[in-house]
Amino acid sequence: MNPTPFFSNLKCRECGRLYPKQAIHVCDFDFGPLEAAYDYEAIGKVLSRKVIESRPHTMWRYRELLPIDGDPTVGAEVGFTPLIKADRLAKILGIRELWIKNDTVNYPTLSFKDRVVSVALSRARELGFEVVACASTGNLANSVAANAAAAGLKSYVLIPADLEQGKVLGSLVYGTQVIGIHGAYDQVNRLCSEIAGKYGWGFVNVNLRPYYAEGSKSMGFEICEQLGWRIPQHTVVPMASGSLLTKIHKAYKEFIQLGIVADTPFHMHGTQASGCAPISHAIKRGTDIVKPVSKPDTIVKSLAIGTPADGYYAIHSMKQSGGSAEDVTDEEVVEGIRMLAEYAGIFAETAGGVTVAGARKLIESGHIGAGDSAVLCITGHGLKTQEAIVGKCGAPRLIAPNLREFEEKIYAPDAAAASI
Amino acid sequence: MPSVRIPTPLRKLTGELEVVQAAGATIAEVLHSLDQAFPGLKERICDDAGQVRRFVNVFVNDEDIRFLEESATPVKDTDEISIVPAIAGG
Ligand SMILES: Cc1ncc(COP(=O)(O)O)c(C=O)c1O
Ligand SMILES: [Zn+2]
Numbered sequence: 408m409n410p411t412p413f414f415s416n417l418k419c420r421e422c423g424r425l426y427p428k429q430a431i432h433v434c435d436f437d438f439g440p441l442e443a444a445y446d447y448e449a450i451g452k453v454l455s456r457k458v459i460e461s462r463p464h465t466m467w468r469y470r471e472l473l474p475i476d477g478d479p480t481v482g483a484e485v486g487f488t489p490l491i492k493a494d495r496l497a498k499i500l501g502i503r504e505l506w507i508k509n510d511t512v513n514y515p516t517l518s519f520k521d522r523v524v525s526v527a528l529s530r531a532r533e534l535g536f537e538v539v540a541c542a543s544t545g546n547l548a549n550s551v552a553a554n555a556a557a558a559g560l561k562s563y564v565l566i567p568a569d570l571e572q573g574k575v576l577g578s579l580v581y582g583t584q585v586i587g588i589h590g591a592y593d594q595v596n597r598l599c600s601e602i603a604g605k606y607g608w609g610f611v612n613v614n615l616r617p618y619y620a621e622g623s624k625s626m627g628f629e630i631c632e633q634l635g636w637r638i639p640q641h642t643v644v645p646m647a648s649g650s651l652l653t654k655i656h657k658a659y660k661e662f663i664q665l666g667i668v669a670d671t672p673f674h675m676h677g678t679q680a681s682g683c684a685p686i687s688h689a690i691k692r693g694t695d696i697v698k699p700v701s702k703p704d705t706i707v708k709s710l711a712i713g714t715p716a717d718g719y720y721a722i723h724s725m726k727q728s729g730g731s732a733e734d735v736t737d738e739e740v741v742e743g744i745r746m747l748a749e750y751a752g753i754f755a756e757t758a759g760g761v762t763v764a765g766a767r768k769l770i771e772s773g774h775i776g777a778g779d780s781a782v783l784c785i786t787g788h789g790l791k792t793q794e795a796i797v798g799k800c801g802a803p804r805l806i807a808p809n810l811r812e813f814e815e816k817i818y819a820p821d822a823a824a825a826s827i
Numbered sequence: 828m829p830s831v832r833i834p835t836p837l838r839k840l841t842g843e844l845e846v847v848q849a850a851g852a853t854i855a856e857v858l859h860s861l862d863q864a865f866p867g868l869k870e871r872i873c874d875d876a877g878q879v880r881r882f883v884n885v886f887v888n889d890e891d892i893r894f895l896e897e898s899a900t901p902v903k904d905t906d907e908i909s910i911v912p913a914i915a916g917g
Contacts, residue, residue, distance in 0.1 A: 648917030
């Protein structure tokens with residue numbers, strides 16, 4: 408291990424007080440979030456497009472901008488998912504140019520959460536934790552379970568008891584301790600805050616949250632690099648806590664500061680499900696005061712966070728960048744999932760449906776210009792949330808195994824047959 | 828008296844006590860008497876205008892006071908109040 412001089416401290420986002428790089432996540436004075444602080448001058452001396460391009464295709468090619476000391480020991484293969492130009496989807500959504508950042512195929516658990524977990528668990532090891540845990544709406548639990556299993560760490564994942572079967576099984580299979588809580592995510596989260604305070608486990612999104620959150624920046628770095636080293640005009644991001652959106656924004660700003668990309672205009676847009684849209688509703692009301700949703704009611708369980716930790720900062724990211732927010736009904740979510748599948752060949756989970764349907768509305772309303780270019784962040788795989796679309800994409804047509812039935816019921820082109 | 832669960836970042840002020848008792852018929856009154864017993868505590872929880880800070884959640888039993896009457900929320904002697912940092916989860 409060769410400790411890097413680039414990541415110096417944790418720093419309160421509210422008051423700027425500095426803290427040591429320990430398992431702490433809030434400022435003692437104002438409860439503001441602690442964030443990783445870097446020495447950008449030192450980073451600027453060693454990091455360039457050329458250096459990045461010479462490294463393996465994983466999120467760790469940007470390692471100077473990720474908050475661990477040594478080399479990553481958990482999830483070293485995560486990231487660098489495809490960025491796809493989606494011309495057919497662009498046409499149907501009514502926009503000139505459209506890209507899909509496809510984290511449905513992120514390694515190893517098919518959601519962007521592998522990015523945050525790779526950083527959090529690598530740091531957890533550096534800090535000496537043997538037990539790691541999380542409060543999750545499903546994807547994070549899958550990722551903690553898998554990555555902890557690979558690393559030989561003991562893990563507990565706490566989830567709302569009513570998650571989709573794919574998300575529950577997708578944790579159980581790794582032999583983790585899966586704890587279902589009778590309650591909504593926000594209650595799970597509160598319990599985890601209390602457990603983390605009491606037992607000193609490494610909770611990736613509680614006391615390790617400053618490290619966890621930075622992992623999301625890698626999605627923004629990759630988007631820039633894969634677009635040919637530039638920032639997209641519009642980026643559309645699904646929001647639960649609002650952390651991913653905030654961190655993609657931060658990634659763009661860091662690349663500008665380091666001179667890795669040009670300082671071109673860009674807009675951050677956030678999407679939520681209408682049954683739990685505290686951030687989108689605040690933006691629409693024109694305020695930065697996020698009114699919590701006490702009883703989320705949506706099929707989009709992965710985004711069902713009623714008291715979003717980074718709501719305030721996500722709102723400021725969208726405002727500062729001249730972006731906007733939108734929310735969509737459950738029916739629109741299903742349409743979004745189907746459009747993405749039928750026009751881009753990508754099967755996303757409910758959060759992906761939110762992003763596609765939200766983008767469609769933002770284009771329709773002119774918040775995203777029809778002549779512009781946009782990147783949609785598609786963050787999790789559809790096989791995990793099958794309940795959401797079962798019975799809504801038709802059913803297979805059933806026939807007996809013989810040619811007569813095939814021609815009678817499926818394909819009986821009288822004329823075509825003659826022309827063979 | 829209602830009991831109050833103190834989060835880790837504030838335990839330096841309570842001599843590492845996790846749960847303390849504090850008199851009061853509303854959240855505002857409880858915070859006031861907490862501050863009498865542990866000077867400096869209220870300033871951590873409330874901003875200069877006396878409002879609970881953006882990044883602090885206060886619960887009476889299981890309900891966030893933002894869904895009740897904010898700092899005017901009434902409390903009974905048997906209630907358990909929790910102060911929980913808001914920055915978590917995702
Ligand atoms: C698939 C998916 N997309 C997006 C998000 C939003 O993440 P954040 O909490 O960073 O806003 C989540 C969070 O759980 C998720 O599971
Ligand atoms: Zn602070």
